[in-house]
Amino acid sequence: xxxxxxxxxxxxxxxxxxxxxxxxxxxxxxxxxxxxxxxxxxxxxxxxxxxxxxxxxxxxxxxxxxxxxxxxxxxxxxxxxxxxxxxxxxxxxxxxxxxxxxxxxxxxxxxxxxxxxxxxxxxxxxxxxxxxxxxxxxxxxxxxxxxxxxxxxxxxxxxxxxxxxxxxxxxxxxxxxxxxxxxxxxxxxxxxxxxxxxxxxxxxxxxxxxxxxxxxxxxxxxxxxxxxxxxxxxxxxxxxxxxxxxxxxxxxxxxxxxxxxxxxxxxxxxxxxxxxxxxxxxxxxxxxxxxxxxxxxxxxxxxxxxxxxxxxxxxxxxxxxxxxxxxxxxxxxxxxxxxxxxxxxxxxxxxxxxxxxxxxxxxxxxxxxxxxxxxxxxxxxxxxxxx
Amino acid sequence: xxxxxxxxxxxxxxxxxxxxxxxxxxxxxxxxxxxxxxxxxxxxxxxxxxxxxxxxxxxxxxxxxxxxxxxxxxxxxxxxxxxxxxxxxxxxxxxxxxxxxxxxxxxxxxxxxxxxxxxxxxxxxxxxxxxxxxxxxxxxxxxxxxxxxxxxxxxxxxxxxxxxxxxxxxxxxxxxxxxxxxxxxxxxxxxxxxxxxxxxxxxxxxxxxxxxxxxxxxxxxxxxxxxxxxxxxxxxxxxxxxxxxxxxxxxxxxxxxxxxxxxxxxxxxxxxxxxxxxxxxxxxx
Amino acid sequence: xxxxxxxxxxxxxxxxxxxxxxxxxxxxxxxxxxxxxxxxxxxxxxxxxxxxxxxxxxxxxxxxxxxxxxxxxxxxxxxxxxxxxxxxxxxxxxxxxxxxxxxxxxxxxxxxxxxxxxxxxxxxxxxxxxxxxxxxxxxxxxxxxxxxxxxxxxxxxxxxxxxxxxxxxxxxxxxxxxxxxxxxxxxxxxxxxxxxxxxxxxxxxxxxxxxxxxxxxxxxxxxxxxxxxxxxxxxxxxxxxxxxxxxxxxxxxxxxxxxxxxxxxxxxxxxxxxxxxxxx
Numbered sequence: 026x027x028x029x030x031x032x033x034x035x036x037x038x039x040x041x042x043x044x045x046x047x048x049x050x051x052x053x054x055x056x057x058x059x060x061x062x063x064x065x066x067x068x069x070x071x072x073x074x075x076x077x078x079x080x081x082x083x084x085x086x087x088x089x090x091x092x093x094x095x096x097x098x099x100x101x102x103x104x105x106x107x108x109x110x111x112x113x114x115x116x117x118x119x120x121x122x123x124x125x126x127x128x129x130x131x132x133x134x135x136x137x138x139x140x141x142x143x144x145x146x147x148x149x150x151x152x153x154x155x156x157x158x159x160x161x162x163x164x165x166x167x168x169x170x171x172x173x174x175x176x177x178x179x180x181x182x183x184x185x186x187x188x189x190x191x192x193x194x195x196x197x198x199x200x201x202x203x204x205x206x207x208x209x210x211x212x213x214x215x216x217x218x219x220x221x222x223x224x225x226x227x228x229x230x231x232x233x234x235x236x237x238x239x240x241x242x243x244x245x246x247x248x249x250x251x252x253x254x255x256x257x258x259x260x261x262x263x264x265x266x267x268x269x270x271x272x273x274x275x276x277x278x279x280x281x282x283x284x285x286x287x288x289x290x291x292x293x294x295x296x297x298x299x300x301x302x303x304x305x306x307x308x309x310x311x312x313x314x315x316x317x318x319x320x321x322x323x324x325x326x327x328x329x330x331x332x333x334x335x336x337x338x339x340x341x342x343x344x345x346x347x348x349x350x351x352x353x354x355x356x357x358x359x360x361x362x363x364x365x366x367x368x369x370x371x372x373x374x375x376x377x378x379x380x381x382x383x384x385x386x387x388x389x390x391x392x393x394x395x396x397x398x399x400x401x402x403x404x405x406x407x408x409x410x411x412x
Numbered sequence: 413x414x415x416x417x418x419x420x421x422x423x424x425x426x427x428x429x430x431x432x433x434x435x436x437x438x439x440x441x442x443x444x445x446x447x448x449x450x451x452x453x454x455x456x457x458x459x460x461x462x463x464x465x466x467x468x469x470x471x472x473x474x475x476x477x478x479x480x481x482x483x484x485x486x487x488x489x490x491x492x493x494x495x496x497x498x499x500x501x502x503x504x505x506x507x508x509x510x511x512x513x514x515x516x517x518x519x520x521x522x523x524x525x526x527x528x529x530x531x532x533x534x535x536x537x538x539x540x541x542x543x544x545x546x547x548x549x550x551x552x553x554x555x556x557x558x559x560x561x562x563x564x565x566x567x568x569x570x571x572x573x574x575x576x577x578x579x580x581x582x583x584x585x586x587x588x589x590x591x592x593x594x595x596x597x598x599x600x601x602x603x604x605x606x607x608x609x610x611x612x613x614x615x616x617x618x619x620x621x622x623x624x625x626x627x628x629x630x631x632x633x634x635x636x637x638x639x640x641x642x643x644x645x646x647x648x649x650x651x652x653x654x655x656x657x658x659x660x661x662x663x664x665x666x667x668x669x670x671x672x673x674x675x676x677x678x679x680x681x682x683x684x685x686x687x688x689x690x691x692x693x694x695x696x697x
Numbered sequence: 698x699x700x701x702x703x704x705x706x707x708x709x710x711x712x713x714x715x716x717x718x719x720x721x722x723x724x725x726x727x728x729x730x731x732x733x734x735x736x737x738x739x740x741x742x743x744x745x746x747x748x749x750x751x752x753x754x755x756x757x758x759x760x761x762x763x764x765x766x767x768x769x770x771x772x773x774x775x776x777x778x779x780x781x782x783x784x785x786x787x788x789x790x791x792x793x794x795x796x797x798x799x800x801x802x803x804x805x806x807x808x809x810x811x812x813x814x815x816x817x818x819x820x821x822x823x824x825x826x827x828x829x830x831x832x833x834x835x836x837x838x839x840x841x842x843x844x845x846x847x848x849x850x851x852x853x854x855x856x857x858x859x860x861x862x863x864x865x866x867x868x869x870x871x872x873x874x875x876x877x878x879x880x881x882x883x884x885x886x887x888x889x890x891x892x893x894x895x896x897x898x899x900x901x902x903x904x905x906x907x908x909x910x911x912x913x914x915x916x917x918x919x920x921x922x923x924x925x926x927x928x929x930x931x932x933x934x935x936x937x938x939x940x941x942x943x944x945x946x947x948x949x950x951x952x953x954x955x956x957x958x959x960x961x962x963x964x965x966x967x968x969x970x971x972x973x974x975x976x977x
Contacts (some may be wrong), residue, residue: 098892099891099892101892102890102891102892102893105865105867105892105895108864108865109861109864109865112861116861130893139858139900139903139904139905140899140900140902140903140904140905141858141861141862141897141898141899141900141903141905142896142897142898142900143865143895143896143897143898144895144896144897144898145893145894145895146893146894146895147892147893148892148893171534173534174533174534177531177533180506181506181541183502210521210522210546211521211522211546212496212546213546214496214499214502214503214543214544214545214546215520215521215524215543215544215546216503216506216541216542216543216544217541217542217543217544218539218540218541218542219539219540219541220533220539221533221535221537221539223535223536223537224533224534224535224537224539573824576793577792577793577821577822577824579793580791580792580793581791581792581824581826583793584787584788584790584791584793585791587783587787588784588787588788609831610781610784610830610831611781611784611788611828611829611830611831612828612829613788613791613826613827613828613829614826614827615791615824615825615826616824616825616826616827617824618823619823
């Protein structure tokens with residue numbers, strides 16, 4: 026394999042590597058006929074990302090036909106090649122990527138200003154193809170927005186926030202931080218944003234529901250999207266099946282596939298409700314026409330401090346004014362979450378499921394409509410056994 | 413018990429946010445007292461036990477365009493909440509460009525101060541963000557712990573030099589030592605000293621001026637006139653506590669002063685137009 | 698106690714008095730060699746040399762010529778003292794080391810002699826700080842015996858181009874290998890880290906190369922941990938001269954321009970790590 030990247034595309038390649046480094050420790054490189062694929066997966070296999078750079082992205086792209094080559098290498102070492110991303114555009118004129126099978130080396134050569142030549146010979150390991158199972162096209166909920174819209178949403182959540190919940194109705198999207206632990210909830214800052222459909226370039230909700238996923242990987246993609254100015258598309262179906270964030274232009278495609286928390290209770294509820302789609306959640310706190318009384322809290326302060334120690338549901342019921350018009354949606358959720366925690370048959374904490382066949386999947390067509398939930402059995406270390 | 417406030421003016425919002433950030437630098441937890449006219453951030457210092465104390469007072473009318481509150485009863489028209497100022501600060505920081513910000517006491521999964529803001533967007537529709545900051549409601553029986561501290565019976569009262577200069581000096585001294593000796597007299601002189609095995613450093617400030625706690629003032633505790641103006645009062649303090657105070661000062665105040673009770677306590681007072689902040693650092697042996 | 702009003706009598710007690718209108722001109726260059734706590738000061742009528750060493754393998758010298766100071770009075774041919782450099786730097790920056798134009802810290806540095814502290818008087822905006830830094834028994838700096846007559850290869854580069862390389866160095870590599878040669882690759886920096894090797898080649902015709910004088914091909918390795926501290930000096934400098942002698946010893950000379958446009962030098966000596974196989 027030999028490929029040459031020039032000009033601004035060097036920075037695009039570098040940014041892609043940096044955003045993949047937010048996912049996992051290893052970078053999977055696979056030269057394909059339809060372009061160069063760079064992939065990464067996190068250790069728990071709940072997040073996967075892939076960039077495919079079309080041959081046209083390169084000023085030269087040649088692969089050895091018939092030779093099924095793919096390898097993985099430490100993403101950190103590839104990051105060293107593109108260490109100074111900020112100045113790359115100004116300093117690097119050309120980047121060669123070349124495979125030396127004989128020496129087991131992947132060589133990155135940067136031709137820089139002032140005649141400086143940087144050569145990085147990176148060692149790699151052979152590997153099977155890394156593929157995730159996802160199908161964007163069958164997703165009921167599809168959105169597309171300028172990266173800035175999402176960046177300005179994510180910015181409201183401090184870096185300490187690990188997971189967010191996204192709920193959608195036909196007109197709006199709510200994003201809030203997910204706090205698993207009931208005890209944490211009475212201490213943690215809870216943030217919720219409400220985005221109107223108008224903020225999006227495309228907003229299609231076929232299945233109004235809510236999903237919870239990790240923010241870290243999304244932040245990684247947004248860095249890429251922001252620097253390339255590409256809009257971001259979001260695809261998801263239901264809790265437990267993955268959410269896909271995509272960026273595309275004529276010469277590249279990036280897909281970030283993140284597992285979402287499975288929400289068995291949710292499913293059961295809507296099933297028992299006769300299978301009809303849940304009505305979209307009302308705007309949680311509509312401050313446009315709020316009425317002060319509905320937000321008042323009635324409380325006897327002569328009682329010892331912590332009303333927070335009282336069970337939340339009981340407390341909400343003690344406040345009929347609030348009950349009647351606020352956040353049916355979120356209250357329900359609180360109960361569900363509490364129920365969930367009390368359920369002994371359920372794993373107590375994180376419920377993200379593995380997304381992948383890992384390296385055992387044949388390299389060919391990657392999309393599958395098979396429900397992801399059946400892939401749970403795959404252990405995260407299956408990849409090691411292959412070697 | 414009800415509380416609801418609204419800030420529209422962006423300058424007021426920024427100012428309020430800065431005050432809260434200052435408080436968040438000083439303490440992890442504090443008490444927010446709401447009265448019809450004022451907001452108070454209180455850290456009831458067990459100064460006697462070596463802790464710091466804080467009292468910050470804001471006139472609500474200078475910040476809020478709307479402000480409605482109903483206390484526990486008409487007789488005790490106050491609300492007393494324990495808050496994490498860091499959470500409040502974080503919430504306010506993300507809404508700095510809001511069209512308006514509403515702050516209200518709400519009943520969510522637990523009592524919260526809910527900060528809701530309408531943010532401008534690229535599209536014609538604005539975006540609403542809400543932050544629920546969990547609070548604990550403090551029962552009336554404990555309110556006495558959060559009353560305004562009395563001005564200590566100080567030996568010397570002196571204006572502070574520019575806080576930035578003070579911060580630079582204290583930051584460096586912190587690198588060199590854990591304790592700092594503050595000396596000051598009624599002749600406008602102040603010295604900061606550290607002494608270790610490796611080095612001794614003394615910074616001399618002069619012509620700082622002494623606040624007129626005047627004869628007409630009801631302040632009995634003011635320095636007696638018999639005191640020799642050259643006579644230094646001193647207090648040795650944990651540098652970190654002083655550093656913490658200086659770190660939080662984001663804007664130069666209209667007045668900043670230091671009241672020293674000889675070998676007992678350092679009482680720092682910072683006055684802005686509409687905010688006053690008092691900070692008590694206990695002396696160590 | 699403004700600096701200017703210090704009495705004549707007091708002044709006479711000192712064997713060394715050095716005044717500087719802008720303390721940053723001293724603190725910046727000392728920061729560049731601040732990789733170890735102990736600094737040996739050697740003052741002569743020509744100026745001040747400050748030496749820091751590590752592991753007997755690397756030595757950094759900062760030279761501040763007498764005329765950099767507004768006043769430099771020395772009563773003996775040579776005054777040597779040793780102080781804790783970290784402490785000295787904190788003292789010199791007591792007022793924050795402002796970079797705002799028009800605000801600077803004035804410095805008077807005084808030393809009475811053996812056994813006395815090094816005394817600094819610093820003044821900014823009418824505020825005076827007095828620091829008494831205890832001195833230590835001065836050690837004898839190592840003589841690396843690097844003389845220009847033994848220099849085999851020498852290049853002078855604009856620092857800009859080396860800064861990039863040093864900021865990107867693969868720190869998992871134990872050594873930095875420097876190749877200098879009259880033929881290709883001319884001037885090469887190499888690392889051998891966990892994930893592979895990297896080579897940075899500078900063309901001898903590059904506009905960054907101010908001087909290229911290589912007589913024979915030499916490849917030497919230097920411990921990364923010893924060379925990495927020189928990055929601070931590099932960052933401050935505008936030009937750097939890289940020289941090796943016949944023993945493979947390395948000399949890095951950094952030309953540093955201070956706030957007032959005056960020139961000072963920082964020099965690093967480093968001994969080579971081990972003999973190198975040619976085919977690496």
